[in-house]
Amino acid sequence: MFGNVKSRKNGLNIIVVGGGKVGATLVERLSRENHDITLIDKNRVKLDAITSAYDVMGVEGNGASFAVQKEAGIDSADLLISVTDSDELNLLCCTLAKRAGRCEAIARVRTPEYSQEAAFLRDRLGLAMIINPEFEAASEIARVLYMPTALEIGTFAHGQAEMIKIKVPEGNQMCDHTLAEISKASSSKVLICAVERDGEVFIPSGHFIIRADDKLSFIASRKNARTFLASVGFQTHQVKSTMIVGGGRVAYYLAKQLLNMGIDVKIIENDKERALKLSEELPGAVIINGDGTDESLLREEGIEYVESFVPLTGIDEENVMLTLYARKVSEAKCITKITRMGFSSVINSLDLGSVIYPRYITSEAIIAYVRAKKESMGSNNIQTLYHLFDQKAEAIEFNVDKESGVTGKQFMELKLKDNLLIALINRNGKIIIPSGTDSLMVGDTVVIVTTHTGFDAITDILR
Template sequence: MNIVIVGAGSVGSELVEQLALEDHNIVIIDTQGEVIENLINSFDVKGICGNGASHEIMSEAEVHDSDLLIACTQNDELNILCCLLAKSFGASDTIARVRNPEYFKLFTERNINLSMMINAELEAALEISRSLRYQQAIMIEPFANGKVEIVEIKVEEKSLLDGLKLIDIPSKLGVKFLVTAVDRGDEVIIPSGYFELHSNDKIYILASSKDIFLLFKKLGIARGAKSIMIIGGSRIASYLADELSKVDIKVKIIEKDKSRCEELDEELPKAEIICGDGTNQDLLIDEGMLNCDAVVSLCPIDEQNIIISLFALSKNIGKIITKIDKPTYSKLLSASGLDSIVSLRKSTSDQIIRYVRSKQNSMGSKINRLYSILQGKAEAIEFQVNDSFKACSIPLKDLKTIQDILIGGIVRNDKLIIPGGNDTIENGDSVIIVSAVRAEQLDDLNDILE
């Protein structure tokens, strides 16, 4: 596909990397010449320095011949304008990153001529809210309209899972779930039934929400937090506090900008707003950090979030969630014991990659959901099966598939099937595939077949 990206910030740079790896023709536009230079030296892409909303720049980028224009600058108005102009130039599809909730609601209701709008801050808030349901859940991601969840946890020493072979799980635990992927050190494993779990493994469990609850109860994993401290009064914080207030979770937000505190106080009547510096450790203690079930660090600077989260870790806070946008910091945090990380660039790129693959494969199995796991080394993809799938009604034991993929779940008539050898994939099913193969190989469900 011919794709034009306007904005080479953290989100735009991530998209360039991901889409270039999938062999798309990419043009990246930004006003920062040095950033453009770095991208064209690193990837096989064309770079243009200039204003993405100008007629001259759009002509140079050949927007009229593009299959997709993605506007992901920090400015909502510019993103929307770029998309509207691109449509007038003849671009087939457009995607705008829109952060302002008023714009998002307005343009959704008015059905403006955009193919897709992305509110990365809202998606990040929902991701955090889900992970707060259980203290030890690193990540909880829904599939099949919430009927299925993939949950990431760490295997604790001497837990029921420590030393357990996957084939023995049904008899030992009596709960229907599947371990779809394992992160052991730097090794990514798509496990077979004879794989044995060890303490400190990070595992990705697929099950219904009911069975997740039953499993966690047997494992002694505590239910979610009841009191949350959020450091940083960003849009994510506002969305998150609003979401948590719906389930009567006590929220305290610490923000140093006085005018932003006043806005938050008006927007969030159920939350307690404290005007102060969230990097001040004495302030955090005075405001009750030690009595909180969870701390969520949402400052605009990654380094601030790391320092705050490490301080919370030193005080044995039950759950700590850290916003990080620089990929190089993720491994550092994980090695320090901070596993729950949220990234705006990752959540945005996952949505756009899903859209691109679905457009590219309009005749095959539709991609309903795509989620990058294991720090980008693997993916969980939900396909909607249609009659183009070549292996319908063939028992899975007879299905010849490529290496490093696992059929994690089949949803049929709103019910999850944890697949066994005699199960089949049928037209109309939703199928969840976990894959550690190169991303561009799985545009269609047929790509899992040998």
């Protein structure tokens, strides 16, 4: 074992197996939240790089080995997360961890065949979670294509409510009006809960004035979200056609969802064998075997007329280049998949529209679970977690499962922290956009939006 680790307070003891892109992201995010992290990987170079960059320990070896897990401290671990490139290895690591220690276990499972059996595998193996980054990324892309004027769409209250991020265009009717004025003019119950302007994020009051080029996130029930967007001049209909470049797992999962939504799908895949396999698995899609970075092929296949364009190659630079090209020659809604996390300021400056980071989607689901476990040793007090505006703000959905200092009091009576908004209440399936006279009851779920980080419990909203 090697690395330099400090003693942490109130954190969990977590073992991460796999030092690839997802593993490195998890180590970064979890160590930032003051947990004791031990990373297992066979590659000494990866271990050296990650353990020197973060305050973590490293163990070189096979994560499915009992001896290696013992060396990593499985006896005292609270959680093991296996995110190697092998589904089978991840499941084996988690199964061994459940037998060797008393910890919870989370496995990354990406293969479509296993994903269809995720609930069965999770229950039979006793896992806390099985997560599929490619499927989750595809689902996020599909949500945006269902309402293409959105930059991002997050779901709360089991899909009954949405948080939608949009960019305010020049000349939009919201420009130069306060949030109070916008709310008064709209018949839809929505709450604008975060605004990004010139790289700075605001949790706005009713006096905040919207300007052109602001990026704002608002929350509402699904029905009210669309009504509000239509009322302020945004299109709300789904796209009718999509061109996808790259035929990997994300493309497969996305195509299946889009076809079920009645959207025409065309996939351009360079590998002949993969193209043939996709044509068998996706009989409703048009599969083209060719180079999706070839300008003449893209024009021949109708990039100028398609309503949406999603580059899903394995190379970020190609995805960015393809998006910039599509935006130049067409009116298509573009969604760009980015794998690496660096150069976010450059990516943001390119105005690519919607950008999807599969690694973030994976880590946020896991961090929501970790925070819930840290606070209440396994009870599900955090239901959903989203990071907003390049991690400058968080939207967290809490379960209100017991009486506390935040229940039974009108919000105007609570001493809330600054830069925080109580955005939505789900009460027995009824979506409430709260005012100062509302209050929380046991059994509610509540969404708060804040620029603070690391909230574990609903009581953290109090000063």
